[in-house]
Amino acid sequence: MARDEIIEAFDRMRVWQRGDRRAVHKPLLVLYALSRVLDGDTAMVDWNVAEGRLKELLDEFGPDGSSQTRHHPFWHLKTDGLWQLDGPAEMLSRPAGATPTLTELRENHVRGGFPPALREALSRDPVLLATLARRIVDAHFPESIRDDVLAVAGLPTDLAETLPSGEQSRRRDPSFREKVLLAYQHRCGVCGHDLRLGHQTVGLEAAHIKWFQAKGPDVVPNGIALCSLHHKVFDLGAFTVLPETYQIVFSQHLNGNHETTDRFLAYQGAGLILPQAREYFPRPAFLDWHRKEVFKNPARE
Known part of the structure; x- marks a missing residue:
């Protein structure tokens, strides 16, 4: 995938929404995964390793009680074409909507991560990684806490401002x-x-x-x-x-x-x-x- 295609793919990431309710599960999972790539850890991550970090991020920056469904993005992000899973064939063959339980993910050591081509592109282009991280926090969090979200996710807070964020497609009232x-x-x-x-x-x-x-x-x-x-x-x-x-x-x-x-x-x-x-x-x-x-x-x- 070309650089612009990767950015567009992340911008198209579907985020669960029902009325005015806020869902930041996928954005926080992606930020955590980007931090792993930035640290040079491009291997797929076992759910037992990722679970604690996702719970921490959702407890800090998600709606009250959202960490109870912390496993949902780990399973559902694959439908956006940005994630792949590795585990027992009988689990992976389930319909996308048949979300495994926390226990099933733990006991079967299901692993997830960016597809190899995407991981390679992000590894060799830190500016692209920074662009994606900045666009995600800009689109889902107010300016007052964006650096906090990046820091807890394990990303540097001095990510360069790069391309316009999704938020900027909606014009703010300067007054x-x-x-x-x-x-x-x-x-x-x-x-x-x-x-x-x-x-x-x-x-x-x-x-x-x-x-x-x-x-x-x-x-x-x-x-x-x-x-x-x-x-x-x-x-x-x-x-x-x-x-x-x-x-x-x-x-x-x-x-x-x-x-x-x-x-x-x-x-x-x-x-x-x-x-x-x-x-x-x-x-x-x-x-x-x-x-x-x-x-x-x-x-x-």
Whole structure:
């Protein structure tokens, strides 16, 4: 396959989707597989080796509970022409939809990996590998956590910007940030951070509630003004905002030393600092999406 054909093949990778639900199983598996190639390990990987890494990636960056189906991409990626499997013939002859159980994959030591021609192409062209990794994170994760996804997957975070990502086929509204910051009077909706240097706002960002990568619109009711720290932990699922009361609720998975957690948890149960006009209030449907698809349950009381 030519370089452009490989990029197009990865862009066509089918990602399971039902309504607004987020599925990043295949993207995370591909990132893990790319990291193996980058490390010079081009052999197919036993499911017993891959399982722990995929569970870690899904626990960190997937919707709540998504690691329970961590074996699905290992089996189904072959239907995209990007993956091959090795194992007992009676298993591999099953229809594509007949997903093996975790136990079957473990006990039969099923192995998976990129087909040989693709592995060779990626091994000799690190720029191509970097291009694919960057396009995948750009298409499925917000900018605030992309480097975290790459790092946990085992890829360098300084991957060069190369070809346009799939995300760029949908144009962003360049005025989204300024509209959101104006609605929130240029202060963080959680902690009230409003630092300025001259006329420049410092460390304040417009966070999408429903991610742009999940087709969340660039409209003010889908945005919250957050300081860079609260933006990042919001995108990681450390806290969410209840649609009925606009109360801030933190995840039980958030931890650190007493001083750090006390600083965060001071806002537990507090109300979001709301925009200056009701028409800009966060839309409940977007907050509900964030609670279901990003927030790391269980919540603190």
